Amino acid sequence: MGKKKKVIAITGGIGSGKSYVAQLLAKRGITVYDCDAAAKRLMQQDAVLQEGLKKLIGADVYQGNQLQKSVVTKFLLASEEHQQAIQQLVHPAVATDFLHSPYNWIESAILFEAHFDQLIHPDIIISIIAPLQTRVQRVMQRDQLTEAQAMDWIGKQWPQEELVKRSTFTINNDDDTNLDQQIDCIFKQIDFHI
Numbered sequence: 001m002g003k004k005k006k007v008i009a010i011t012g013g014i015g016s017g018k019s020y021v022a023q024l025l026a027k028r029g030i031t032v033y034d035c036d037a038a039a040k041r042l043m044q045q046d047a048v049l050q051e052g053l054k055k056l057i058g059a060d061v062y063q064g065n066q067l068q069k070s071v072v073t074k075f076l077l078a079s080e081e082h083q084q085a086i087q088q089l090v091h092p093a094v095a096t097d098f099l100h101s102p103y104n105w106i107e108s109a110i111l112f113e114a115h116f117d118q119l120i121h122p123d124i125i126i127s128i129i130a131p132l133q134t135r136v137q138r139v140m141q142r143d144q145l146t147e148a149q150a151m152d153w154i155g156k157q158w159p160q161e162e163l164v165k166r167s168t169f170t171i172n173n174d175d176d177t178n179l180d181q182q183i184d185c186i187f188k189q190i191d192f193h194i
């Protein structure tokens, strides 16, 4: 058996700035595996996953071969049970894909909520936090959502304090605190650079 690869997970709720921080890391030569993008790619390509989703949500989750994101969103936000059921289908596929990928860094909004941490066993966890109102504004602007829709997503995710408690490092992305300095500080404290 090969040695387990080092895994550095970035987490944080919707609009906290995970992808933004990933862009700053890209400038330092680090590629961060994007769970949302991977989930969508696999839901589009993986035949077993497609069958599972059709059984769970209904045949209209695909039109032809095309994933209907609005159908998934409506189903997912309807109840805790629905959210859990989708995650139980999608996350093992994403975890396997990540563990077989060449990447060490990964970003997921729901690392803990979905027990994804227990599938990928991160060595280091970095949480990204920002004031709630800032996150709502960012998401409304980025995704053309209403405040209520942004709050629906936030309601499906853990409070930031819980993420911070379980993280090795926290980055404050509140628009005032310098992000590159915080990243530098973390890099000084980790004994491997990937």
Ligand SMILES: CC(C)(COP(=O)(O)OP(=O)(O)OC[C@H]1O[C@@H](n2cnc3c(N)ncnc32)[C@H](O)[C@@H]1O)[C@@H](O)C(=O)NCCC(=O)NCCS
Pocket: 013, 014, 015, 035, 036, 037, 039, 040, 068, 069, 070, 072, 073, 076, 083, 086, 087, 090, 091, 094, 108, 109, 110, 153, 156, 157
């Ligand atoms: C619902 C979907 C179709 C919405 O797609 P869309 O392109 O509109 O948004 P995107 O994927 O960028 O998600 C935006 C944000 O919503 C939040 N979110 C997505 N899925 C979940 C979830 N299962 N639980 C809580 N929040 C979630 C995250 O903060 C995410 O970054 C998509 O997110 C999806 O298929 N989710 C279910 C699969 C899943 O659990 N993905 C999480 C990463 S593995």
Ligand SMILES: Nc1ncnc2c1ncn2[C@@H]1O[C@H](COP(=O)(O)OP(=O)(O)OP(=O)(O)O)[C@@H](O)[C@H]1O
Pocket: 012, 013, 014, 015, 016, 017, 018, 019, 020, 021, 036, 109, 138, 139, 142, 173, 175
């Ligand atoms: N420090 C910042 N300065 C300027 N814009 C920012 C900053 N942080 C985030 N943003 C913007 O806010 C929006 C949300 O950030 P981002 O997409 O990184 O969030 P996220 O945590 O990845 O959210 P999600 O869970 O939905 O994937 C994006 O449009 C991003 O460009």
